[in-house]
Amino acid sequence: MSFVEIKEISKNYGANHVVRKVDLNIEKGEFISLLGPSGCGKTTVLRMIAGFETPSTGSVTIDNEDVTQLNPAQRNVGMVFQAYALFPNMTVADNVAFGLKIAGKPAAEIKARVAEMLELVKLPLVGDRYPYQLSGGQQQRIALARALAISPRILLLDEPLSALDAKIRVSLREEIRSVQRKLGITTVFVTHDQEEALSISDRVVVMNEGRIEQLGTPPEIYNQPRTRFVASFVGTLTIMSAKIVDPVARTLTIGDQPVKSRLSPKGKSGDEITVGLRPEAISLGKARANSNSLNANVTDINFLGSILRVKMRCGAHDIALDMFNQNMSKPPEVGAPVTINFDPNDLVILDA
Amino acid sequence: MKNSKIGAWLAVILGALYFLLPLIATFEFSLRLKRGEYSFEAYKIVLSDPDFQSAFTYSIVLAIVTIVIGILIVVPTAYWVQLRLPKLRPLVEFITLLPLVIPAIIIVFGYVRMYNTSSILPLTQTALGTDALLSFGYVALALPYMYRAVETGMRSIDVGTLTEAAESLGAKWPMILWKVILPNIKSAILSGAFLTFATVIGEFTFASLLNRPTFGPYLQLIGAKRAYEPAALAIIAFIITWACMGLLQVAGGAMRSANGAKK
Ligand SMILES: Nc1ncnc2c1ncn2[C@@H]1O[C@H](COP(=O)(O)OP(=O)(O)O)[C@@H](O)[C@H]1O
Numbered sequence: 112m113s114f115v116e117i118k119e120i121s122k123n124y125g126a127n128h129v130v131r132k133v134d135l136n137i138e139k140g141e142f143i144s145l146l147g148p149s150g151c152g153k154t155t156v157l158r159m160i161a162g163f164e165t166p167s168t169g170s171v172t173i174d175n176e177d178v179t180q181l182n183p184a185q186r187n188v189g190m191v192f193q194a195y196a197l198f199p200n201m202t203v204a205d206n207v208a209f210g211l212k213i214a215g216k217p218a219a220e221i222k223a224r225v226a227e228m229l230e231l232v233k234l235p236l237v238g239d240r241y242p243y244q245l246s247g248g249q250q251q252r253i254a255l256a257r258a259l260a261i262s263p264r265i266l267l268l269d270e271p272l273s274a275l276d277a278k279i280r281v282s283l284r285e286e287i288r289s290v291q292r293k294l295g296i297t298t299v300f301v302t303h304d305q306e307e308a309l310s311i312s313d314r315v316v317v318m319n320e321g322r323i324e325q326l327g328t329p330p331e332i333y334n335q336p337r338t339r340f341v342a343s344f345v346g347t348l349t350i351m352s353a354k355i356v357d358p359v360a361r362t363l364t365i366g367d368q369p370v371k372s373r374l375s376p377k378g379k380s381g382d383e384i385t386v387g388l389r390p391e392a393i394s395l396g397k398a399r400a401n402s403n404s405l406n407a408n409v410t411d412i413n414f415l416g417s418i419l420r421v422k423m424r425c426g427a428h429d430i431a432l433d434m435f436n437q438n439m440s441k442p443p444e445v446g447a448p449v450t451i452n453f454d455p456n457d458l459v460i461l462d463a
Numbered sequence: 464m465k466n467s468k469i470g471a472w473l474a475v476i477l478g479a480l481y482f483l484l485p486l487i488a489t490f491e492f493s494l495r496l497k498r499g500e501y502s503f504e505a506y507k508i509v510l511s512d513p514d515f516q517s518a519f520t521y522s523i524v525l526a527i528v529t530i531v532i533g534i535l536i537v538v539p540t541a542y543w544v545q546l547r548l549p550k551l552r553p554l555v556e557f558i559t560l561l562p563l564v565i566p567a568i569i570i571v572f573g574y575v576r577m578y579n580t581s582s583i584l585p586l587t588q589t590a591l592g593t594d595a596l597l598s599f600g601y602v603a604l605a606l607p608y609m610y611r612a613v614e615t616g617m618r619s620i621d622v623g624t625l626t627e628a629a630e631s632l633g634a635k636w637p638m639i640l641w642k643v644i645l646p647n648i649k650s651a652i653l654s655g656a657f658l659t660f661a662t663v664i665g666e667f668t669f670a671s672l673l674n675r676p677t678f679g680p681y682l683q684l685i686g687a688k689r690a691y692e693p694a695a696l697a698i699i700a701f702i703i704t705w706a707c708m709g710l711l712q713v714a715g716g717a718m719r720s721a722n723g724a725k726k
């Protein structure tokens with residue numbers, strides 16, 4: 112039995128099916144991210160866990176207790192919002208103390224707990240200030256402290272970093288992760304930023320149009336995307352069509368050129384399938400033993416700072432590859448014929 | 464360009480004269496009770512008239528009761544509409560504007576018919592019942608101002624998210640309203656309260672037809688009997704109204720600077 116069990120929850124607004132039969136088990140202490148484009152239903156799933164929305168069908172169980180019909184105040188979950196949502200009329204200390212006061216804790220205990228929480232988010236000295244006197248990043252840390260002060264069973268964060276500058280976004284996400292590890296609190300983190308999701312999660316749930324597209328660890332999601340959607344949403348991927356030559360020997364053709372894959376493609380000889388390649392998995396030059404090679408023509412070169420992205424045409428497909436921008440190595444010229452190679456491991460076979 | 468500037472100034476001066484002349488004339492007149500010299504004699508007489516004191520106190524108490532009832536009705540309504548029934552906002556706004564459209568005399572005739580001594584709820588039978596009816600009427604009369612003010616205040620904070628944040632921390636909605644929403648719309652409520660206050664102090668129709676001794680009918684009574692004192696009373700009423708407006712400005716300024724600081 113998992114700590115949080117989400118069983119086939121759906122949410123309809125009239126004829127609009129926003130969440131469709133989402134199934135998810137979360138282990139105690141796990142850090143899970145819901146990742147997907149805007150409007151795919153991430154927030155709605157999170158709000159059903161928090162109790163702000165009731166599922167149209169399905170159930171939510173936390174720690175063996177069915178909470179589907181409980182309101183948010185009864186669920187003991189901590190929530191952090193994109194807009195911080197600190198109470199503007201209260202000092203930082205009063206904000207953090209709010210949930211404890213509601214719970215009727217004694218004053219001395221509240222004071223100690225507030226100090227402990229402010230210490231935890233590395234802002235021990237701002238207790239007397241008002242929210243508007245803090246920067247966005249500081250406000251969000253206080254919001255985190257406030258949510259954690261009541262010792263919630265789960266911590267829920269809805270795009271908590273989206274309103275912040277890029278630099279603070281990175282440092283605060285690491286801080287959230289370290290606080291989460293320290294407390295061992297079960298956490299669900301909503302984001303539309305794949306880098307964010309991959310960098311801090313134990314497991315990532317990729318969502319699309321109200322459904323789970325794929326659930327896995329960050330390396331699984333990145334290296335073995337199962338669908339075209341996951342592959343293109345997470346990182347850059349060149350998508351190509353290929354033809355199966357021999358499913359058992361795992362040989363395919365792209366255009367007319369033979370390649371091998373590590374996993375057996377589903378289908379029989381002659382079937383068309385979809386495959387993908389990451390730009391960083393491809394390198395220029397002659398094939399080494401056991402690697403695949405394709406002939407292509409360079410069409411364009413983009414300078415991306417430390418990386419050069421070389422765009423090529425290979426039969427009917429446009430392929431991109433990344434190479435390090437080293438002073439010594441000369442990039443190929445536009446229009447030049449090149450040979451590219453990649454490991455059979457890196458050829459991603461997509462279900463759809 | 465020069466000409467248009469002169470034109471603008473002319474318009475301002477004419478406008479100012481239009482408002483100020485009657486006021487100055489009234490003020491000047493109110494000082495002439497004693498023959499041949501300016502004095503505040505009329506003011507002395509008015510302020511020491513026990514009828515004035517009782518009428519004025521009565522109106523102030525009525526205004527305060529009206530404000531309290533108004534807040535109790537408007538704040539939870541505006542909160543609920545904003546939070547759960549945003550689609551109803553145009554309807555609620557329309558309803559709150561009705562008192563501006565329906566003449567007070569019609570409303571009060573309706574009241575008298577509905578709550579007369581032979582009705583199911585004979586509020587007009589007792590003085591206290593009539594007072595209650597009067598203040599309910601004033602609540603309706605001041606509704607447009609109170610609702611507008613509170614609604615604007617609520618829109619300036621993120622009511623939905625603040626409510627959810629408080630809910631997830633274990634708070635129930637009366638607590639949220641009291642601890643989170645009210646303190647953040649204090650200045651909006653205050654400005655609604657001042658507008659209500661000014662409305663109630665100056666109201667005549669309701670009080671007169673329900674036959675209650677408020678400031679409005681008193682002013683009318685004095686006006687019919689005396690020469691200089693009504694002018695003094697008009698100036699007093701004017702000063703009180705302006706004091707309310709001034710307080711409102713201060714409250715509004717406090718709200719704006721609080722909002723500005725938030726960004
Ligand atoms: N209260 C609501 N009524 C109607 N539609 C809604 C409501 N809340 C969300 N939606 C719709 O549900 C879809 C998913 O919303 P949401 O869960 O917020 O997506 P995400 O957080 O992934 O961007 C959106 O198309 C949105 O318009």
Ligand SMILES: [Mg+2]
Pocket residue numbers: 150153154155270
């Ligand atoms: Mg969202």
